[in-house]
Amino acid sequence: MFSGSSAEVVQNFESACGQYFANGKSPTKLSGPQYSQICQTLNNVDYYATFYDTDNKIPVYSSYKFEGLKDCTRQNKWYIEPQLDDNNASPNMKFEKDVKIQGLGNHQALNGDYENSGFDRGHLAPVYQANSQSCADATFTLTNAAPQDPSFNQGQWKKLEGDIAKDLSNKCIPNKYTPYIVTGVVPGTQNIKNRVNVPSYFWTAYCCLDNNNKCKISSGFIEDNKKVTPDEKSVNDLEKELATVTYLMFVCNE
Template identity: 45%
Template sequence: MSEVVDTFDKCKQFFLNNKAPVFTPEDVSLKYICQCLWDNKGQPIYLYATLYSTSLKIPVFSAYVYNRNKTIGRCDAWYIEPQLDVPSTTDQCMKSKGNNKHIGTNQALNSDYEKSGYDRGHLYPVLHTNNHLSMLATSTLTNAAPQDSDFNRNTWLKHEEAVINDLYSCDKEAYVVTGVVPDMDAPKLNNRVYVSKYYWRATCCQKGTQYTGMGYYGPDKKNEVKTLTIEDLNTKLQEFYRGPTPISIFNCQKPERKRARE
């Protein structure tokens, strides 16, 4: 259901101006994943992109393009990415419990969540998909992190619905990046998987002649979602992650023009 790659070149279309965020958390091992399904001819259909931490065993962010939503049914069969643990494998997808002794070395498994009290919190949520393939592709644990169940099912769900209402007025597709800030002090799931302290999201789209963006993160001290500018979200994330370089999710402005052919 995905490809572990060296760069996001194969799925750069899910980033504004084809440019991935400048995002290097400190002391985190990162893998680039082009999330996809495979057609009947064995060719990948790319659907979104994920930056995944094998040391935290949760994603850093998932990036996707939002188009006007229509109701999509949900499938809760969770998968994993075998290439994270067995790079030489030819398996293109695998059930979340795995069938290889190495599976789970670098990623979360379904068994980590059992009786944990945490939800598998989507970064690219089913609510923001608009076709059956995208819905299926979101059901991978590389697109989820342990999220407080009450926050996930209430406050964050209402936020995702509010984002749909905001992006409905976009004249064209919207670019969205959703990520997780790990709680470095909380007990890990199964002594392996870091839980989320904050979820965050950034959006950008064209409305009329303007390109507008918005940043969000939560829960705050009141268990709510805070709204802020993308620039302020960059600053907040830099504070959260304490990475070696400044964070820049994207510059929400008119997309760069393609160079004319010479």
């Protein structure tokens, strides 16, 4: 039996994995039984947090800390989240072939949804910004991915992920600031396989907190899910733009 409120899948981000949010406060959580809060857990260790939409079968956002460039490698297989389809399942993400649950995929995307769809599995929390190899492996879960235009995913968005990581490494890490990143999507009007929503926009924002938990450096980016260059803007302006499409996210205080 699935229950959206039981959703590791947890009931409260802040108490379960609040370390992945600036000042321990998550972005705005939308109301409704279709939303689940996930402390993304692999081999009994959590690495980042994802707010997941079980109706659209894509994440709303993933939130994580950046600790510098780690030169992690990519794996080729994708995990799923067993607890989204069975509250009694393991809190660890697992490969789809290893999960034996009736109704698997009722509340999440599966690998078959992406096959021959014309879209990439677009990371929200990306490999390039992971804080360890184990964390990089844990980013390969479909609850951390949304259908992304291949040219955008492999082109300008990939470049942006790298540019942000380098900027944070050069501007925040040397000053002993702690960088927090939130990356999300805005649902679109198209679905693949009549199951998984194709986002109309991808967005990301970061802030670097000093020892007094004050935001010293921040920025935000948003762009259409197609081959274009993401627009840079302030976090406040990004929040205002997201508010126009009903996704008001309090990312950090500038």
